[in-house]
Amino acid sequence: MNEHDSERMLALLEGCGYRETKHVEEADVMLVNTCTVREKPEQKAYSMVGRFQQLKEDNPHAIIGITGCVAQQEGERLLGRIPALDFVLGPGKIHKLPEILRDAEKGKRGTCSVGFENGCPTNLPTPHTAQLRAYVTIMQGCDNFCSYCIVPTVRGRERSRPSAAILAEIETLIRQGTKEITLLGQNVNSYAKHTPGELTFPQLLAKIDEIPGLERIRFTTSHPKDLTEETIEAFGYVEHLCEHLHLPFQAGSNAVLERMNRGHTREEYLAQIKKVREVSPQMGITADVMVGFPAEEEEDFDQTLELIRRVEFDGLFSFKYSPRPGTRAARWKGECTPEVKQRRLEILQGLQRGITLKKNKELEGSVKEILVEGRSRNSPHTMRGRTRCNRIVNFPGGSDLVGALVFVKIAKGLQNSLRGERCG
Ligand code: SAM
Ligand code: SF4
Numbered sequence: 041m042n043e044h045d046s047e048r049m050l051a052l053l054e055g056c057g058y059r060e061t062k063h064v065e066e067a068d069v070m071l072v073n074t075c076t077v078r079e080k081p082e083q084k085a086y087s088m089v090g091r092f093q094q095l096k097e098d099n100p101h102a103i104i105g106i107t108g109c110v111a112q113q114e115g116e117r118l119l120g121r122i123p124a125l126d127f128v129l130g131p132g133k134i135h136k137l138p139e140i141l142r143d144a145e146k147g148k149r150g151t152c153s154v155g156f157e158n159g160c161p162t163n164l165p166t167p168h169t170a171q172l173r174a175y176v177t178i179m180q181g182c183d184n185f186c187s188y189c190i191v192p193t194v195r196g197r198e199r200s201r202p203s204a205a206i207l208a209e210i211e212t213l214i215r216q217g218t219k220e221i222t223l224l225g226q227n228v229n230s231y232a233k234h235t236p237g238e239l240t241f242p243q244l245l246a247k248i249d250e251i252p253g254l255e256r257i258r259f260t261t262s263h264p265k266d267l268t269e270e271t272i273e274a275f276g277y278v279e280h281l282c283e284h285l286h287l288p289f290q291a292g293s294n295a296v297l298e299r300m301n302r303g304h305t306r307e308e309y310l311a312q313i314k315k316v317r318e319v320s321p322q323m324g325i326t327a328d329v330m331v332g333f334p335a336e337e338e339e340d341f342d343q344t345l346e347l348i349r350r351v352e353f354d355g356l357f358s359f360k361y362s363p364r365p366g367t368r369a370a371r372w373k374g375e376c377t378p379e380v381k382q383r384r385l386e387i388l389q390g391l392q393r394g395i396t397l398k399k400n401k402e403l404e405g406s407v408k409e410i411l412v413e414g415r416s417r418n419s420p421h422t423m424r425g426r427t428r429c430n431r432i433v434n435f436p437g438g439s440d441l442v443g444a445l446v447f448v449k450i451a452k453g454l455q456n457s458l459r460g461e462r463c464g
Contacts, residue, residue: 042108044175044224045131046073048164049107052137065095069103069141074110076190079362085110093124103144105129107137109194113365116152130154132180132196135164156181156196170217172413172443178206178244179225179232184263186290187301188333190364191226200225200232203239203247210251219443220256220282220411221248228259229266242274249278255445256411256428260286261328264312265303272312275320282428283320287312288328292347293340296333299369306347313351324354324429331388332361332381335374341384348391354399354429356392360385393455400431400453407463408433410448412441432457 049071050060061067070092074085089106096102105127106118112130119125126149127140133153140151181196182189210221223244225231232238239247248257257280262271264287275281287309291297294305316323329344348356360381363370376384410425416434417424423437425446434457435448448460 041224041226042073042075044177045108045134047175048134049073049137052134052164053141056138056141064092065098067095067102068099069105070095071105071107074106074108076109076113076194076364078359078364082110089122089125093122096124103127103141103149105140105144107131107134109190112154112194113190115154119150119152126150128152128154130156131194132156156199171213172218172411173220173222174213174218175222175224176206176209176213177201177225178223178228178259179230182226183230184227184265184303185301185368187299187368188330188361188364188370190367193366195226198227198230198234200235200238203232203244206244207247207251210248210254214251214253217443219254219445220258221254223248223257223259225259226261227263227266229262229268229271233266240270242268242270242278245271245274245278245281249280254280257281258284258430262287263303264289264309267312269315272315272319275316275323282430283322284324284326284428284430285316286326286328287316289347290328290330291333291336291340292344293336296336296340299335299372300333301368306343310347310350322429324427324431325351326355326357326430327351327353328357328359329388330359330361331384332376334361334369334372334376336361336376336384345388345391348388348395352395352399353392354431355396356388358385358388358392397453397455400455400458402453403431403450403458404453405450407447407449408458408460410435410446412437412444412446414442415439427458433460434458435460435462437462 058069072085072088075081092104103126104124106125107129108131111128115128118128126144129137129140132155136153179198179200181198182192183198185192229241231241231244289309290300290302292306297305408427410427410433412423412425414424416422421436422434423441424434426432433448447463449463450458450460452459
């Protein structure tokens with residue numbers, strides 16, 4: 041989501057006559073697009089602003105802005121705390137960036153624009169540069185209020201974009217060369233839940249599938265509570281919908297899930313995974329999980345490990361719980377010590393590494409359709425692409441293949457990727 045917001049801000053900056061530089065010392069505008077979902081990214085953002093502040097000593101006309109969720113969370117306080125800061129811009133006000141910059145160029149500094157507009161999310165410009173794989177926002181915000189999560193506070197209530205605007209944006213992207221789109225939202229399964237007469241999420245997928253020139257469709261993130269049978273069934277008939285589902289489960293213990301206010305049990309989660317695999321046996325399944333939630337006991341953690349063994353995820357994003365300001369869980373007693381969190385995280389990640397490697401090895405000998413993205417990082421004669429189930433594949437080939445769909449026979453399953461030979 042933040043990456044996508046950064047792309048949109050870049051497009052707005054280009055519209056104001058700015059150009060991207062890879063060298064921060066050359067920059068006249070420095071934006072730190074922040075995330076506050078956990079403590080660590082927030083701290084990283086502050087240290088980056090500190091670095092930009094030093095650069096401003098050599099270029100006093102430079103403009104520094106904090107954008108994103110820390111901007112929404114802290115607002116005006118940031119201007120008081122960081123003297124070199126010129127503006128603060130929340131994620132619901134990105135469209136105001138050109139106006140704020142024009143003012144800052146004229147010397148009007150110290151603006152704070154945060155909050156959310158009612159109704160549907162604002163349409164923002166599509167980046168002009170051709171993107172093989174592009175994100176398309178279909179909804180913003182979240183109404184779920186999981187007890188640990190700051191997203192509803194810093195991204196606002198759920199708002200869905202009209203399907204006509206989504207389809208038009210995808211058509212524009214395809215004309216510019218996009219082959220794969222990822223539909224984005226904090227909870228895509230509740231798309232247009234509050235908009236009578238609008239397409240449902242699976243209907244939207246079917247409509248997107250009809251757009252000529254689009255090769256692949258993905259979506260993220262799904263919430264187990266809102267993932268309907270109709271959406272699961274869409275994997276069986278929406279031709280360009282890739283066999284990849286990211287379905288966070290957060291914890292394997294019902295007691296913890298209840299305190300998290302997730303609205304589903306481990307049994308319901310497992311039943312959904314079973315159904316998904318019935319509809320699409322090749323499905324790559326990934327998830328988010330947390331360790332060290334307040335009062336998480338060893339038995340609760342064991343149930344998380346047991347669920348991971350049972351599902352055999354293709355990959356996991358695993359996090360140590362960190363209290364976030366204003367959330368309910370931040371007020372609760374029983375926080376696990378940093379040592380406990382670290383140990384549980386290491387055990388969990390070790391278990392998942394073994395499963396990922398095993399599943400990658402199981403693919404040896406199979407033939408997979410790959411969308412070629414570019415050169416491999418390690419060798420100039422090797423190309424890199426992705427399977428429909430979202431695995432990275434490296435294979436010998438030339439850069440003329442970028443953007444092509446090719447078939448590759450998998451020769452080797454490694455920890456983080458696959459290696460193969462082109463066969464069509
Ligand atoms: N909307 C998505 C969902 O419900 O699954 C995820 C949104 S959140 C930006 C991404 C992930 O961050 C969550 O799935 C959760 O695992 C993790 N997360 C959220 N709040 C956290 C916290 N306070 N501490 C640690 N991890 C957190
Ligand atoms: Fe946060 Fe829960 Fe909403 Fe996901 S569903 S964004 S974890 S409140």
